[in-house]
Amino acid sequence: MAQHPVLIRTAWRGRPLLLHGKRFATSQASASASTESTSSQSLQNHPADWEDHTPALENFSQLPYKDFGKNQLLQTNEDFKRSLRGILREFPALSYAFAYGSGVFPQSDATASRITKSPHSNPPEAILKWQKGGGKMIDFILATKFSQHFHSLNLRAHKDHYSFLGSLGSGVVSHVQDAYGAGAYFNPYVNVNGTLIKYAVVNLPTLQSDLLNWDTLYLAGRLQKPVKILFEDPNIRVANQRNLLSAVRCSLLLLPPTFTEKELYSTITGLSYRGDPRMDYGSENPKKIENIVNHQIRNFRLLYHDLINSLPNLTYSDAKAVSKPGWEDDTELDLRLEQDMDPERRGNMVRRLPKSFREKLYFQYQRKFAIPGREFQEMLEATRDDDPAGGVKKQIGGPFDRRIAAEKDLPEMVNKTVLQTVKWPSTVQSVKSFFTAGPSRGFRYLREKREKAKEA
Incomplete structure (x- = not known):
C-alpha cells in the first residue's frame, strides 16, 4: 500500500525557531549523520497540533515536518562519533541506540585530572582525546525489535559479556529483561574495541512506551538529559520529542511563577532521580544533578530552547538575550523565565502529561476529593487519549484538569506521582543488576559509585 506523507502540525506558533541540522534525511544513517548546525526559520505555515497525531512511521520522510526533532542530535566531534558507532x-x-553519561558528556571539570589510569585497554585515539585521557566507562542503551533474537546472536558472539544467566539461554535472558524492573538488561564492564563499556538492551516497544506514557521514567529520564544518539528510528524520534515536551510541562507544574534556566533544567534532570535508590543510599554523587546542569548548560539549551518557545504559557523574561547570536554558548548566563499560572493553561498541561503518569496523578486527586469509583472510571474513560473512531483526541484540559491545576498542593502531588513512577522499577532494576551483571561486577559497580559519591 502506498504511503502518504503525514500532515502533522507543530506547536511553534509561527515564532522564529532555532533548528539543528542540515537538509532532512530519509534514511536512518543519513538522518543520524547530518551535521548538527544551527539555522533560523519561521514555521508560520506549520499547523499547531502535531502532538495530537501519532501514526506509525516507516521512514524519516514521514516525520511531521522538515528538521523535526533535530534538537535531539547533540554534537560531538566526528571522530568520537565514528568510534562509538x-x-x-x-x-x-x-534499531535505535544512544550513548550517555559522563563518559560522553562531562559532568565535572575535575574528572580527567582525578584519573590516574584509563579503564580502557586499547581505545581509539578519538575516545582518549574526547575524554581527555580516556578515563570513563562509556554507557549505551541498545534498542532492538526482537530482544530474544538479539540475545541469541549476542550470546554466540559475546558470551563473556553475560553473567551465569547467559548459560541458561536467550529465552531466560530476554524474560529477565522484560519481566522485571524497567525492561532493561545491563552488561557492565565489557571490553569492545579496546574500550570499556556498559550497555543495556531494551525492546523498541518498551522504549517507545516509556517515552510516550512514562511507565517507569527509567528510559525516558535518560533521554531527557543530553545524550549522543547514534542509530535512529523515526517513531522514537517523535516519541522522544513528546517526552522532552512532557519533561518541560511536568517541571513547570513543580516550579513557581518565575525561575531560572538552571532551575528548570535541574528540575527536568531530577525527575528520574526522585525515588532512585542509588540517590537514597549514597550510591550516587549528591551533587550529580547540579554537575550535569552546570557542565552541560549549552546542550540543555540546544535540546530544550525550541520547545520552551513552543509553549504559549512560558516565556523568557529577557527576550532580547536569546536573540543575540551565540547566546547559547555563554555558560555564565542563567536567564530567568516566567510561566502563566492561569488554571486553564495549567489544566491543559495536566491533560497533556504522559498517559500512565497522568492517571497516577488523577488517582492522587480521586482520593483527595473522595470521588466515587464509578464516577472516577467514567471520568478516566472520557479523558482517554485514543478516539474510538480512530486517531487521537485533541488534548484539552477538562473540568477535572482545571480543578487539579487550581490546587495549591499540585507541586506536592506531582512530586508524589514522580516518586510513585520511579521508585519501584528503579529499585527492582538495581536488584536485577546483581543477577544480570553477576555478583562480582555488580559489587564492583556499587563500590565505584560509592567511592565517587564520597569524593564529591
Whole structure:
C-alpha cells in the first residue's frame, strides 16, 4: 500500500525557531549523520497540533515536518562519533541506540585530572582525546525489535559479556529483561574495541512506551538529559520529542511563577532521580544533578530552547538575550523565565502529561476529593487519549484538569506521582543488576559509585 506523507502540525506558533541540522534525511544513517548546525526559520505555515497525531512511521520522510526533532542530535566531534558507532557495529540487529553519561558528556571539570589510569585497554585515539585521557566507562542503551533474537546472536558472539544467566539461554535472558524492573538488561564492564563499556538492551516497544506514557521514567529520564544518539528510528524520534515536551510541562507544574534556566533544567534532570535508590543510599554523587546542569548548560539549551518557545504559557523574561547570536554558548548566563499560572493553561498541561503518569496523578486527586469509583472510571474513560473512531483526541484540559491545576498542593502531588513512577522499577532494576551483571561486577559497580559519591 502506498504511503502518504503525514500532515502533522507543530506547536511553534509561527515564532522564529532555532533548528539543528542540515537538509532532512530519509534514511536512518543519513538522518543520524547530518551535521548538527544551527539555522533560523519561521514555521508560520506549520499547523499547531502535531502532538495530537501519532501514526506509525516507516521512514524519516514521514516525520511531521522538515528538521523535526533535530534538537535531539547533540554534537560531538566526528571522530568520537565514528568510534562509538564502531563499537555498536559489534552488536547485532540494533534499531535505535544512544550513548550517555559522563563518559560522553562531562559532568565535572575535575574528572580527567582525578584519573590516574584509563579503564580502557586499547581505545581509539578519538575516545582518549574526547575524554581527555580516556578515563570513563562509556554507557549505551541498545534498542532492538526482537530482544530474544538479539540475545541469541549476542550470546554466540559475546558470551563473556553475560553473567551465569547467559548459560541458561536467550529465552531466560530476554524474560529477565522484560519481566522485571524497567525492561532493561545491563552488561557492565565489557571490553569492545579496546574500550570499556556498559550497555543495556531494551525492546523498541518498551522504549517507545516509556517515552510516550512514562511507565517507569527509567528510559525516558535518560533521554531527557543530553545524550549522543547514534542509530535512529523515526517513531522514537517523535516519541522522544513528546517526552522532552512532557519533561518541560511536568517541571513547570513543580516550579513557581518565575525561575531560572538552571532551575528548570535541574528540575527536568531530577525527575528520574526522585525515588532512585542509588540517590537514597549514597550510591550516587549528591551533587550529580547540579554537575550535569552546570557542565552541560549549552546542550540543555540546544535540546530544550525550541520547545520552551513552543509553549504559549512560558516565556523568557529577557527576550532580547536569546536573540543575540551565540547566546547559547555563554555558560555564565542563567536567564530567568516566567510561566502563566492561569488554571486553564495549567489544566491543559495536566491533560497533556504522559498517559500512565497522568492517571497516577488523577488517582492522587480521586482520593483527595473522595470521588466515587464509578464516577472516577467514567471520568478516566472520557479523558482517554485514543478516539474510538480512530486517531487521537485533541488534548484539552477538562473540568477535572482545571480543578487539579487550581490546587495549591499540585507541586506536592506531582512530586508524589514522580516518586510513585520511579521508585519501584528503579529499585527492582538495581536488584536485577546483581543477577544480570553477576555478583562480582555488580559489587564492583556499587563500590565505584560509592567511592565517587564520597569524593564529591
